[in-house]
Amino acid sequence: MNYARIVGTGGYLPEKVLTNADLEQLIDTTADWIVERTGVEERHIAAPDETTCDLAEKASRLALQAAGLEPADIDLIILGTTTPDHVFPSVATQLQHRLGCYGGPAFDVQAVCTGFVYALDIANRFIRTDAAKRALVVGADTFTRIINWKDRGTCILFGDGAGAVVLEAADEPGIIDCQLGADGRYKKLLWVPAGVSSGYEQTREEAAFVEMRGSEVFKVAVTTLKDIAERILSAHQMTVADVDWLIPHQANRRILAATAKRLGLPEERMVDCVRTHGNTSAASVPLALDVAVRDGRIQRGQTLLLEGFGGGFTWGAALVKY
Ligand code: UT7
Numbered sequence: 288m289n290y291a292r293i294v295g296t297g298g299y300l301p302e303k304v305l306t307n308a309d310l311e312q313l314i315d316t317t318a319d320w321i322v323e324r325t326g327v328e329e330r331h332i333a334a335p336d337e338t339t340c341d342l343a344e345k346a347s348r349l350a351l352q353a354a355g356l357e358p359a360d361i362d363l364i365i366l367g368t369t370t371p372d373h374v375f376p377s378v379a380t381q382l383q384h385r386l387g388c389y390g391g392p393a394f395d396v397q398a399v400c401t402g403f404v405y406a407l408d409i410a411n412r413f414i415r416t417d418a419a420k421r422a423l424v425v426g427a428d429t430f431t432r433i434i435n436w437k438d439r440g441t442c443i444l445f446g447d448g449a450g451a452v453v454l455e456a457a458d459e460p461g462i463i464d465c466q467l468g469a470d471g472r473y474k475k476l477l478w479v480p481a482g483v484s485s486g487y488e489q490t491r492e493e494a495a496f497v498e499m500r501g502s503e504v505f506k507v508a509v510t511t512l513k514d515i516a517e518r519i520l521s522a523h524q525m526t527v528a529d530v531d532w533l534i535p536h537q538a539n540r541r542i543l544a545a546t547a548k549r550l551g552l553p554e555e556r557m558v559d560c561v562r563t564h565g566n567t568s569a570a571s572v573p574l575a576l577d578v579a580v581r582d583g584r585i586q587r588g589q590t591l592l593l594e595g596f597g598g599g600f601t602w603g604a605a606l607v608k609y
Contacts, residue, residue, distance in 0.1 A: 290461035291414035291422070293609060295354025295453040298577035299345035300331040300564065305446075314439040321443045326540020330446025330565030333429045338372040342449035342570070343427035344385045346577075350451040351386075353580075356421065358386035361453070363419035364393040365410050367402020367426045367569035369598075370433060371395060374483055378427065391419065399477075400536050400597025401467070402426055402569030403450065407593070407605050408465035414456050425451040426569035433479055435496035444539065445497075446565035450573025460608050466519050467603040473507065476500045477598040508538060508596050512546040515604040516592055523606060531589035532579060533557045536596050537564055537571040546594075558584070568597065585609055 306329045307318035321327055333342065343366060351358060366379040379393035392413075398405040403426030410422040427449035434442050454462070480494040481487045487495060512535055520526055527550050535543055540561045547554050558579045560571075567574060572593050579585045586609070593605040 289415050289417055289456045290459055291411045291454040292457040292461040293452050293607065294455045295350045295352070295356065296451070296573065296577040296580045297346045297349025297351070297353060298448070298450045298574040299342050299349065300448045300574070301333045301337055301342065303332045303334060304329050305332050310443055313436060314442065316439050316443060324541070325444055326561045327444060327565045328562045331448060332431050333447040337429070339368050339370050339427045339429045339449070340372050340378045340381045340385065342429065342447065343378060343382050343425050343451070346427065346449035346451040346573070347382060347386065347423055347425055350423065350453050354453040354455070356453060358388040360421050361386070361388045361423045362391035363410060363413055363422040364391070365396060365406040365422065365424050367396045367398060367406040368428050369397060369399050369402065369568060370429045382425070398597060398601040399599060400538070400566070400568045400571060401595035401601040401603045402597070403572045404465065404593060404595035404603035404605055405467055405601070407452070407462070408467055408603065410454050411462040411465055414454055420456050422454040423451060424454060425449060426571070426573045428568035428570050430566070430568040433495070433497050435493050438493070438496070440501050441497050441499050444566045446567050448564060448567035448570040448574050450570045450577050452573055452576070463523060463606040463608060464519055465603060465605045466515065466522070468515070469599050469601045471599060473600040476503050476507070477600070505539065505542060507600060508542050509545045509549070511596055511600070511602050512542070512594050513549040515602055516550055516594060519592070519604040519606050527552045529590055530592045531556065532585055532591045533594070534572055534575050534579070534591060535594040537561045537575055538566050538596065
């Protein structure tokens with residue numbers, strides 16, 4: 288049986304940094320409130336002419352370089368995003384074109400902040416069934432493009448970025464398991480009301496931007512992130528003690544801390560990039576993974592638990608032997 292192994296990671300954050308002091312000039316808030324309630328101190332914002340595909344390309348090239356592979360080695364591209372450059376074609380096909388590795392399947396996955404974990408699960412299944420040998424799996428979002436900069440409950444949280452991994456077929460795991468879920472009843476706790484089929488010309492101008500009932504999202508996020516971690520671990524007769532690194536969706540520092548506490552996992556074993564990244568949606572998990580790989584915290588042979596949670600709601604966990 289084939290398994291899929293992570294052989295390279297890459298991440299990219301746009302140059303422009305928006306600090307909490309900058310936000311104090313834009314909305315009725317204070318830097319102290321933002322840090323205390325979210326843990327975010329700064330976030331990166333894509334330049335006006337910089338698109339999701341631009342960010343994805345930079346992260347992907349770094350992941351390929353880390354893997355010691357060429358674009359031509361890639362036979363599958365799956366990209367999680369909620370902020371594609373165009374309605375169509377997908378970002379994945381345009382990324383394929385930029386990289387110049389034509390012919391294999393390339394498609395986007397829409398699961399909001401869980402997009403990368405969904406993409407990872409699908410790519411893992413392609414490799415396990417011998418339908419692909421080397422996959423590029425990307426999470427990329429220019430989420431600040433759908434932020435209402437007058438809404439102080441959301442604009443403080445989000446940033447832009449991209450993260451990527453290269454998966455390769457191997458004799459041993461690799462990806463031990465991925466478990467995904469969704470519950471569409473939560474639609475209106477976190478959504479963008481306008482859209483292609485329901486119409487962009489809504490009566491309210493703000494309908495084109497993210498609307499969130501923050502404290503309600505917060506509660507479901509904490510419960511879900513704990514539950515899915517325990518479920519995937521118990522399915523493999525493992526406990527939190529077997530996990531070297533928890534890499535949760537970087538939504539809010541308080542969500543991360545509460546999840547670690549409920550799981551009984553020391554915070555030192557959790558990768559936390561909230562302070563400098565903010566919530567980068569589908570990019571959040573692969574970006575955090577890449578940071579901890581590159582700074583040497585994550586070592587080969589260690590056990591990682593990746594967790595996503597986002598609009599829909601959607602959620603997913605991936606248990607990985609790095
Ligand atoms: O990717 C997954 C999606 N998102 C999340 O996971 C986000 C989950 N939620 C959160 O991170 C938090 O709910 C927030 C950071 C958004 C808000 O924190 P909170 O502790 O849940 O605050 P709240 O919404 O209950 O609001 C408390 C107060 C309100 O004032 P009143 O009504 O008590 O007078 C807000 O108007 O804080 C006020 N407030 C602010 N004050 C200063 C809300 N945003 C701000 C702000 N600055 N930026």
